[in-house]
Amino acid sequence: MSGVITKNTILLTNLIKHVNKCSKRLSSHFNYYPDNEKPVNGETTKMNMMQAINNAMDITLKNDPTAVLFGEDVGFGGVFRCALGLQEKYGKDRVFNTPLCEQGIAGFGIGLATAGATAIAEIQFADYIFPAFDQIVNEAAKARYRSAGLFECGGLTIRAPCSAVGHGGLYHSQSPEAYFAHTPGLKVVVPRGPIAAKGLLLSCVRERDPCVFLEPKVLYRAAAEEVPVEDYTLPLGKAQVLREGDGATLIGWGTQIHVLLEVAQLAQDKLGLACDVIDLMSILPWDEETVCNSVKKTGRCLIAHEAPLTAGFGAELAATIQDECFLHLEAPVARVAGWDAPFPHVFEPFYLPTVWRCYHALTQLVDY
């Protein structure tokens, strides 16, 4: 009898393992590369990205009495649990639900910031940020300029989960950074993991310019690493070189960084090619210096992003690189991106700029 139970348990365990493996295959087109370097010394705790973001907001609410956190379903902790426990800790007037209306959330946040408060607004999915596009582009971004610095809404940070998640389809997968990159006055930031997320979010919150903080939602739980417990920031407008080499420069941000790190490893193993891997981190303003210095060194450049190719942010990078590094380039700048189609449901594995699509492009770059 006990034998049967054991056998059944094993079967069940195998089944669960199989399901997990399947779901992992569906939701993970990448392997997570944890950060090795710590931005500050001191105590660390293992956190996933959701916890790191929660921690950054906790620090903000603790130290800044004007800070408030709001959005749809934020009160109970948010649909991705990023605000978990914060309402209990700081009260309903500081962490609260708003009516379901993105343009209202953004406008309300601008008003809070105009009155001198620190406003952290959450848009439930970056796919739903477009109703707030007018408030973000025409109002938040231009507030300081049109007021000659006398009125501004720099205290505003808009957080939104973005990018592919395995099965998000059209409206739970988009990467809208390029829409905002065309808007002077905004800062647009995408972290690649918990350490970066905490440091960059704290920078965005304190920055005297309105920030759009896009969080690759697939990393919320998948990404875990040792995150410094104390308060620290990472500079906006600065890229990070995560891996060094002289064969080619690979540029990306968000989840795509982990794809590129794997591509770099493949290139090392299969081709003996060492690559610079640059996490842009700040989409606007972006770190031209780091990017161009790397491309001048390597002579070859591959840019990869999940968003569609045409007028994606890769186009801006490629144009600047050819402008600044023309005499150093050994091959045309390559761009591997989502196809120029809406983000599909069952075709996601074919749609994404996968390791193999990036690797393919890199081999062509090397053979050019």
Added chain:
Amino acid sequence: MALKSSACVFRLNSLRQAVRLLSTHTRPEVVQNGKTGDFPGAKAPFVNEIKFLNENSYDPIPIYRVLDNNGEVVDSREEPNIDNETLVKMYKTMVQMNQMDKILYESQRQGRISFYMTNYGEESIHLGSAAALAPQDLIFAQYRELGVLLYRGLTVTDLVNQCFGNCEDAGLGRQMPVHYMSKPHNIVTISSPLATQMPQAVGAAYAFKRMPNNDRCVICYFGEGAASEGDAHAAFNFAATLDCPVILLCRNNGYAISTPSREQYRGDGIAARGPALGINTLRVDGTDTLAVYNAVAKARELALKENKPVLIEAMSYRVGHHSTSDDSTAYRSVEEIENWNKDQNPIQKFKLYLERKGLWDVESDNAQQKEARNVVVKTMQEAEKKKLPHWREMLEDVYCEMPPRIQKQMKQMEDHLKKYGEHYPLNQHQSD
């Protein structure tokens, strides 16, 4: 066939009944929660007949007024207790804004400024509301609120400099004319996109509410056309659900450019939307300065005491064209305009009131009109002579600190102007 199947149904039914009779299981008595429905989304009585509600289901919201068309107080209990000095200041400001409108409108016609928008017919809304507010209250305006700005203390010089975009414009010539602002006077920068200021005003009010011993409320002006924007709905709903001390003041002047209010909405104006969203609401005669004053004073009290929003719909008529880019006789008759200008003229009404109180007369009026006119003419002549801001201001204040890419673009433009400067109007601008 039909007969056969109905017989079959009958047989089945009797079978079911028999089973039910034989069964020991009794159906639980479902609790009837009386005559009231208690759904999470609404608590309301049940009814047993279908009755659609529409704009005719309710009487129209009445229009509160204090003065009649002859400037006489209808009910003395409603006459606000405003000191004489303030009453005269309010009137003088009306005269000043009127003269400014006349001269700047003409100057646009002569090509001296690029654009202008007059405020004719809405003077009472401006002065009645401005006088009822405290100087620390934050103002979010749409663009047709000149009287509010003048009353707050912006000078004709401040405003004219903005219209010319010269080096003394607080906004450094970056925005179109009439997009005023003043930090010291708590007037947030006006921007062209309609209704965007509405949820912003609500957010600012929320921030004030959270400040200890708050004595500031927020007022947000908008037209009845702007109220059709999604942002207006967002603002109403956020203000109500988040309990914000904000006064939402709608200037319903009957037109949004050429679109009459009949094509803007089918309900009972903007006011009817207030109670639907849980907002204290009042409709006032916007040509009656005292009515607007009372309404805003009460609204301010309520907003600050209870942290609740108030919606005020001030009914008026846009006597002037929408802007200098518009000829309103293309969509409405001259007679209609004249009718409103004559019988319901807000300035006239308020003047008659002041005359009755012995605070004003024809001589003072003539002198005031002349002085107001002279101030504008003189200011304009000075504003025209002033240089425009340095071209570098074009790239400042995009961010708190200038990013390297913009620094680079600044350098590019500098190099370009060194070489091709003669093709640009550099002499009109300040230089290094």
